[in-house]
Amino acid sequence: MKLFIVLLHFLCLGLVDAISVQEIPPCAQGCLSNSTSAQKSCSVIDIACLCSSSAYVSALSCCLYTQCNSDEQALAIQFNKQECTAVNETAPDFVGCSPAGLSSALASMSLTPPAAAPSTQPASTSSSSSNPSISTISGEPVSETPEPTAGKPITAASFVGAPLMTGSCTVPYFAITTDAAGRVTEYPNVGCSPDRPDCCAYEYGLNALITRCPQDYFTTASACCPLGYQIYYTAVGQDTPCYSVPATTLVPASTPAIAGLTLITDHVFSQKYSLVPQQQAKNKFPPGAKIAIPVSIWVVICIVCLATFFWVRRRRKARRAAEANRTTTFPPEEPVLSQMSMSRAPTAHELDSPEGQTGSPGAVGVANGWPIFPSSSPPAYDPNAAGPVALQKQPPSIPQELPGSTFIHEHHPVFSPTGSVSAPTEATPGSPPGTPVQAAATSTEKRSPVLSSVTSRSDAQSPVFVSPLSSPRLPKTG
Incomplete structure (x- = not known):
């Protein structure tokens, strides 16, 4: 009986117009409880299973037919149909023992037997x-x-x-x-x-x-x-x-x-x-679908292959065009100078070209104490010089006097005959500084000539030299 009460509570949940448990007559409650216990395949709370179980429906219908009157049967049938409809199942609307x-x-x-029908009439x-x-x-x-x-x-x-x-x-x-x-x-x-x-x-x-x-x-x-x-x-x-x-x-x-x-x-x-x-x-697929599915797959594969082919072809074409436009000359050609910059006449503020003046041996050119360089740069590449240039070992050159200051010759110890005390050598008065005179070499080693400027100089005898920055100046004597 307890299982039946639990079943009724579950059946009445969520139903607005369902018959309440109190409205079910006692005979119908007993039939519902006995019918639920009579079957063994469904749980007491599985309404869908109970409504579709022939054992449950048969036992309930037979119990209502034998235990309840017509009014009680009507209430029980209505209750059973409402519960089965809530779970999309159907319930019989009659009672009886099958x-x-x-x-x-x-x-x-009270029947009135009719006349016997002819045997030849099956209808x-x-x-x-x-x-x-x-x-x-x-x-x-x-x-x-x-x-x-x-x-x-x-x-x-x-x-x-x-x-x-x-x-x-x-x-x-x-x-x-x-x-x-x-x-x-x-x-x-x-x-x-x-x-x-x-x-x-x-x-x-x-x-x-x-x-x-x-x-x-x-x-x-x-x-x-x-x-x-x-x-x-x-x-x-x-x-x-x-x-x-x-x-x-x-x-x-x-x-x-x-x-x-x-x-x-x-x-x-x-x-x-x-x-x-x-x-x-x-x-079951229709015949048209069986044919259309593989055909569609092959069409998609062909479209993908064609798109890939044209994409690769276009990429290669663009790469070839870029390689064709790239500069392949080595070394690069020099830019051509304009005719105006090459044949422009000197203006009033330009100095005369010092190319004609002579300077010290071995120098590029000196004009008024300044080095002179060619006006045009050497070519970057000489196609006539095909072979490698032979390297010739040059003998050590004699130290040359740099144009300008002679301060280093007066104080550097390497030009001293003994290596520590300078032996002054006077320059010719009234003449610009000349090439240092090489001192007599000893039997053991050769020494460079040493120049000295202990003797006082005047401004008329030699040009005034400018010592490097942060260098000490010699006091003028005489």
Whole structure:
């Protein structure tokens, strides 16, 4: 009982218009608790599993049928349908014990047996008896015990979806079927039968699936049922059919004398057609898609290859153009001087060219005490001089007097005969400084001439020299 109370609390969560636990009658609460405990495949809080469990639905319907009155049954059915609808499941809107509990007690009914139908007329007809709530179906019961489908292969029937519940297919008739345990059930049926092949989506007794429902059917639980029908909660014979509740109770005109026969009169049944699973249908590609997919892949590969080819070709072309425009002359050519800069006449502030004046031997040229260099620079490259220039060892040159100051010759110890005391040598009065005279070399080594300026000089005898910066000046004597 505690499990049932927990189940009811979970069922009532989130439901606005659901029936509360207090509104359920005690007999219905006992049936819900017993039905939940009767099945072993679902948890007490798994509502979807309970609604789809045939054991739970069968036990609940039979308990309500035997333990509750009509008002209590109505409340329990409404509660059960609300809970199953919340989890996208369907619940039966009837009560009874299947299959015997759903049978009608013919002995308690007041029936007026109609005249026997001719044996040559297989069609069923319905007629009203003295009781307006009962309709009698004439005709012999049709045997609908197909061969077992357990070992048969499942095939996909080529059904186009045409409507099936038209004309004589909607006229009910009684059928007799036998289940695997040998129990015989007689029930009213409409639609497909061995005598009505036009009312079937495929050949009767074939283990097949269809890809779409007929136009007057709807899809429910991966199957097709006629409009206004639902999937029955248990098997009738060897298959689980669709069912509906007729406005009147249907009874057969005659019932065969079979021991243990179960007769159902308050429901009418129709064959249920199973659909091809969606996952299986998705795996099937149309022929056009099978051809288009590899073709598209090859087209994409070709486009990528062509784009790569033209990109590499353009890159190589640009690289070649850059190499062609690059300067390859070595050494680089000298810039050409303009004619104006080469033949420009001297202006008034320029000095006369000292190229004609002579200077000291070995010097480039001296004018007024300043060195003279050529006006034009030597060429950077002489194409006529192809071979390497031979290096000639030059003998050590005699020390030359630099134009300008003679301060270094007067004080540097290297020009002293003894290396420490200077031996002055007078320059010729009234003449500019000349080349130093080489001193007599000893037998052991040669010494450079030493110049001395101990003798006083006058401004008239030699030009005034300017000593380097930070050098001591000699005091003038005389």
